[in-house]
Amino acid sequence: MSDTIPAPLLRRPxxxxxxxxxxxxxxxxxxxxxxxxxYFAVSxxxxxxxxxxxxxxxxxxxxxxxxxxxxxxTFVIIIAGIDLSLxxxxxxxxxxxxxxxxxxxxxxLLGNSPVWGWLLSEQGGILADQxxxxxxxxxxxxxxxxxxxxxxxxxxxRFRLPPFxxxxxxxxxxxxxxxxxxxxxxxxxxxxxxxxxxSGDLVSVYFGEKVTPEIKRRDILPFVTYPxxxxxxxxxxxxxxxxxxxxGRQVYAVGNNPKAAEISGVxxxxxxxxxxxxxxxxxxxxxxxxxxxxxxGRPTIGGGSALLDIIGATVIGGTSLAGGxxxxxxxxxxxxxxxxxxxxxNYMRLSAFHIDVVKGAIILAAALLDVLRVRLAAGDxx
Amino acid sequence: xxxxxxxxGISLAAVFMACSAGAASAAGTTVCYAFQDLSTxxxxxxxxxxxxTLKAGGVEVVELNGGHDANRQLEQVKxxxxxGGNGIILTADDGDSGTVVVAAAQEADVPIATFNRPxxxxxxxxxxxxxxxxxARAAVDAMVxxxxxxxxxxxxxxxxxxxxxxxxxxxxxxRRAGFMNSVGAHxxxxxxxxxxxxxxxxxxxxxxxEAAMTADPSIDFIFTSSDFLFPTIQSVLEPIGKWKKAGExxxxxxxxxxxDDGACKLIQDGYVDSTGVQDVYLEAELAxxxxxxxxxxxxxxxNAVKLDPGFALSQANYxxxxxxxxxxxxxxxx
Numbered sequence: 001m002s003d004t005i006p007a008p009l010l011r012r013p014x015x016x017x018x019x020x021x022x023x024x025x026x027x028x029x030x031x032x033x034x035x036x037x038x039y040f041a042v043s044x045x046x047x048x049x050x051x052x053x054x055x056x057x058x059x060x061x062x063x064x065x066x067x068x069x070x071x072x073x074t075f076v077i078i079i080a081g082i083d084l085s086l087x088x089x090x091x092x093x094x095x096x097x098x099x100x101x102x103x104x105x106x107x108x109l110l111g112n113s114p115v116w117g118w119l120l121s122e123q124g125g126i127l128a129d130q131x132x133x134x135x136x137x138x139x140x141x142x143x144x145x146x147x148x149x150x151x152x153x154x155x156x157x158r159f160r161l162p163p164f165x166x167x168x169x170x171x172x173x174x175x176x177x178x179x180x181x182x183x184x185x186x187x188x189x190x191x192x193x194x195x196x197x198x199s200g201d202l203v204s205v206y207f208g209e210k211v212t213p214e215i216k217r218r219d220i221l222p223f224v225t226y227p228x229x230x231x232x233x234x235x236x237x238x239x240x241x242x243x244x245x246x247x248g249r250q251v252y253a254v255g256n257n258p259k260a261a262e263i264s265g266v267x268x269x270x271x272x273x274x275x276x277x278x279x280x281x282x283x284x285x286x287x288x289x290x291x292x293x294x295x296x297g298r299p300t301i302g303g304g305s306a307l308l309d310i311i312g313a314t315v316i317g318g319t320s321l322a323g324g325x326x327x328x329x330x331x332x333x334x335x336x337x338x339x340x341x342x343x344x345x346n347y348m349r350l351s352a353f354h355i356d357v358v359k360g361a362i363i364l365a366a367a368l369l370d371v372l373r374v375r376l377a378a379g380d381x382x
Numbered sequence: 383x384x385x386x387x388x389x390x391g392i393s394l395a396a397v398f399m400a401c402s403a404g405a406a407s408a409a410g411t412t413v414c415y416a417f418q419d420l421s422t423x424x425x426x427x428x429x430x431x432x433x434x435t436l437k438a439g440g441v442e443v444v445e446l447n448g449g450h451d452a453n454r455q456l457e458q459v460k461x462x463x464x465x466g467g468n469g470i471i472l473t474a475d476d477g478d479s480g481t482v483v484v485a486a487a488q489e490a491d492v493p494i495a496t497f498n499r500p501x502x503x504x505x506x507x508x509x510x511x512x513x514x515x516x517x518a519r520a521a522v523d524a525m526v527x528x529x530x531x532x533x534x535x536x537x538x539x540x541x542x543x544x545x546x547x548x549x550x551x552x553x554x555x556x557r558r559a560g561f562m563n564s565v566g567a568h569x570x571x572x573x574x575x576x577x578x579x580x581x582x583x584x585x586x587x588x589x590x591x592e593a594a595m596t597a598d599p600s601i602d603f604i605f606t607s608s609d610f611l612f613p614t615i616q617s618v619l620e621p622i623g624k625w626k627k628a629g630e631x632x633x634x635x636x637x638x639x640x641x642d643d644g645a646c647k648l649i650q651d652g653y654v655d656s657t658g659v660q661d662v663y664l665e666a667e668l669a670x671x672x673x674x675x676x677x678x679x680x681x682x683x684x685n686a687v688k689l690d691p692g693f694a695l696s697q698a699n700y701x702x703x704x705x706x707x708x709x710x711x712x713x714x715x716x
């Protein structure tokens with residue numbers, strides 16, 4: 001990687017170029033957290049409605065699915081890779097699970113599907129209306145995600161294909177497969193038990209006095225939701241895996257220097273394969289949350305600007321594109337910042353096109369900041 | 383460095399202040415208009431009609447472009463609800479996502495109207511939609527009148543083809559039904575129809591139509607489920623010498639649906655035989671009055687279907703109906 005960096009970029013910054021406080025701040029591992037808090041405080045000054053519990057509750061509901069898939073991307077970027085196929089994985093996993101669970105399908109829409117007549121019919125999927133449908137459907141989604149990750153990992157580890165190229169190919173392959181299987185249609189009529197995973201809440205709250213005979217439903221806010229519990233559980237498990245296990249240390253070692261890691265006895269190939277399987281699994285968890293939220297298996301669920309959001313949130317969190325550095329709490333903060341950014345841009349009444357331009361600029365700034373921090377850290381290490 | 387930092391800080395503060403001033407001006411009613419794209423003349427005209435009318439009435443309009451991302455549109459609508467939007471006008475990406483968005487709005491006690499593209503579940507919300515089956519059937523009936531003349535002259539059955547929209551969109555399903563009902567009523571006149579999927583995408587339509595015309599160059603009756611595909615049809619027919627005016631040899635009988643300015647011009651020029659007209663201005667007005675009435679009445683969950691009956695514009699009735707067609711009005715204003 002360092003062979004390709006132009007010489008001028010390798011110059012170390014002068015120690016006196018930045019004030020000591022700013023240097024310390026930039027090198028602090030929770031720099032993005034401070035930035036997020038500062039940004040929130042400034043934004044809230046201009047847009048007080050950001051502090052409205054309704055708004056906060058709503059923004060948190062946008063955090064959880066993105067967090068799930070960004071966790072997978074964090075693993076991949078730590079080993080100095082990139083997974084462009086996570087959106088396609090979500091789409092394929094979403095329709096695979098939905099085909100199993102759906103209780104009815106329209107022949108006019110899906111009659112040309114290659115699975116019509118044996119996996120899918122007008123009476124639904126093979127487990128339509130069965131008590132085990134939700135459990136098996138979820139299992140199918142998770143296994144599909146894991147298998148896509150396995151394909152990526154095996155080709156990258158065994159055949160030394162660049163992750164960018166391999167996952168670009170699987171992005172095309174699996175997104176096309178999802179569209180072909182469903183003929184680009186959504187698979188709807190999913191069980192209520194599954195749909196509740198997308199927006200159901202265990203604890204709701206109401207702020208304010210009961211001054212009217214009836215509290216409006218919009219004022220009753222979800223507080224503890226299923227997506228929250230699922231994503232936080234995934235985040236905690238991923239954090240423990242990275243920070244407390246031998247496998248976690250192997251992941252960082254591969255990201256820092258794969259050759260040195262191999263010489264040191266780290267099973268590099270197996271680690272790479274496992275990382276991509278984890279990424280596929282995380283994408284599948286996100287597919288569950290998005291599919292349940294939209295109440296349907298959708299082949300295009302990870303399309304559009306989803307990949308921008310996934311990579312953007314991960315990189316903004318501070319996970320280094322150069323590999324070897326990254327933490328799940330950082331990604332959590334990155335996702336929070338990214339969702340907050342979208343929220344404030346929305347308050348500014350910007351169009352979707354302008355919002356994407358700003359998001360792209362912020363990601364570029366985060367990547368440049370990463371370069372700066374690496375250079376500063378190298379300067380400190382002299 | 384310090385100068386740049388200060389300049390950036392000052393600029394950022396200026397942007398925030400300007401934007402917050404805009405947001406603060408929303409003292410009265412706020413209506414969010416959530417749409418998916420402005421890629422055809424119909425959507426551009428509808429967008430202008432809705433936004434301009436609301437703004438002229440002193441209503442603050444929040445425009446939300448989902449960019450064909452159902453999840454993003456859902457998040458945008460939830461943002462609108464969280465920010466205290468009083469009402470929502472929605473054009474969903476497809477009927478299924480429309481159902482979810484309408485349910486989310488009603489769950490939060492915010493009235494919602496759908497403009498032109500209905501949700502799969504048409505029992506919830508104010509549904510403003512053209513009577514697509516009837517409009518498509520009327521347009522194809524006008525084409526059939528031309529087909530009967532051709533059959534009388536040649537004695538050969540015609541080979542019909544339909545460019546279908548996204549069948550996840552109830553509009554596309556109804557337009558296909560209108561086409562099938564009209565063509566199916568004349569088994570002595572037509573061979574079995576060829577169906578080409580477009581997904582409302584001109585590239586998909588181009589590939590499908592080229593393949594169909596290559597497989598059977600004798601196709602001589604084409605109906606497109608939306609007028610925006612006429613340029614695509616022209617790009618396929620022209621190279622094979624079949625882009626001809628009505629009355630000329632090798633003329634392919636052409637029809638569409640929307641009534642946009644492009645179709646109006648092609649009918650004027652003689653290339654297209656008919657188009658089903660859905661009145662974009664009437665539909666925009668129905669959506670606007672529906673949502674504003676609900677807001678005024680405090681009706682959080684209004685449910686109603688408001689049909690635009692539409693009509694067919696053809697070469698035969700152009701003199702009479704052209705002036706009533708929104709696309710011809712747009713064309714005249716150019």
